[in-house]
Amino acid sequence: MVSSISEEKTCYCPKSSDDSSDIHIPADLLHDILSRLPTKSLMRFRCVCKSWYSLITHDLEFHKRHLGNFNSNNNGPRWIGYQIGESCDYSTTKFWLYDESFDSDKIQAYHIHREETVPVEFYFSKIVGSCNGIVCLYLPVDEETLGILPEEWGFGKFLICLWNPSIRKYRRIEFPWKAANYYGFKDNSMMGFGLSIKSSVYKLVIICKDEHGEDHVYVYSLWTSSWTEIKAKPCAWKCHINSDPGTYFNGFCHWIRLHRKQGEWDYTMICFNLEDVNFSYIDLPPKSQYSPPYDCFKTMIFEDMLCVWESIGVGKKFAVYIWGMKEYGNRSSWSNFLRVHIKENYWFEHRYFRLFGIDAGGRLLFKTSEDYSPLRACDSHSGEIQKFQSCETVDIWDMAPYQESLLLL
DSSP states (O other), X not given: OHHHHHTOOXXXXXXXXXXXXXXXXXXXXXXXXXXXXXXXXXXXXXXXXXXHHHHHHHOHHHHHHHHHHHHHHSOOOEEEEEEEOXXXXXXXXXXXXXXXXXXXGGOEEEOOOOOTTSOSSOTTOEEEEEETTEEEEEEEOSTTTGGGSOGGGOTTOEXXXXXXXXXXXXXXXXXXXXXXXXXXXXXXXXXXXXXXXXXXXXXXXXEEEOTTSOEEEEEEETTTTEEEEESOOOOSEEOOTTOOOOEEETTEEEXXXXXXXXXXXXXXXXXXXXXXTEEEEEOOOOOOTTOOTTOOOEEEEOSSSEEEXXXXXXXXXXXXXXXXXXXXXXXXXXXXXXXXXXXXXSOOOTTSOEEEXXXXXXXXXXXXXXXXXXXXXXXXXXXXXXEOGGGTTSEEEEEEEEOOOOTTO
């Protein structure tokens, strides 16, 4: 027993200026302490010694430990938002990191540090997904953006970026093919990003139709840094106005699309398994009788549960219905657990209402137009609208939940 204690793994800590003795503490205890610190501090601490540098930079198990400990112990949910400055001034385009208070004193601004061949800013970017600190973005190159990008990008090319704002690192990914144009791609594609749970590999999936209407499915692995076109194809599907951008949950990417079954078109949830790279389908809960024919459910995550929501407009009354799947994959477990009737004096264009999520206090975070709109919150109990002083001078384009992590180091 004595020998096992003497052989316990320890880690060296540099001595303090007023102490001539070295400090040695158990390695596991030191790792546990470090795993509870913000990424900004850990990035500085890599300079302390070689062992700390190796641990923080290269140890994947420590990265997982930090992801769990830091985000669960003393930090509420965060949000990463892509915003345009005043009067749609694209020169002030930034990404912003918010905590739950959306207090202007706590907002952090981020830019993607570019290389010579990377566009100055990610104009018109979309957030494909955010998973464990990695934010997946894509930039379309169309007639609006072509003039501000280098000529070698060419019309119809796309930029994908996997980015970790906490450590200011990103990885640029080339699209596996040249799309005909942005609008054709947007109207005939599905994109998702997340973690294949068993293999612990982060993957990006793109499902798109070519000019002949044939489906192609491409999967990018962060582990191999390569694309693979797979044989599995979804059943007949098509987009509609303001289609669901998709949500990652439990190792699957999910999209709601029109789906042909037994000769009839109806909405369904298309699911892609990132581990087994195949498709499955989940039936949706019944739609409200007030939903217009062009509207549909959209996906989101709340309280570790896959959810769908729909915006409903009847006259000047506006409401949001949210359904949660208590048992993943079981259609009978859908439950309409939240109905929010929004109190506001102006008309909502509910087709363009975009719900980003629900914060820890039960507020719905949303915008109210297709393109640019300030961020708003709605109390889920009273229906009262809340404005954020910190967000009034900027128009939000997209937003997603975010966790700090060391991934991509």
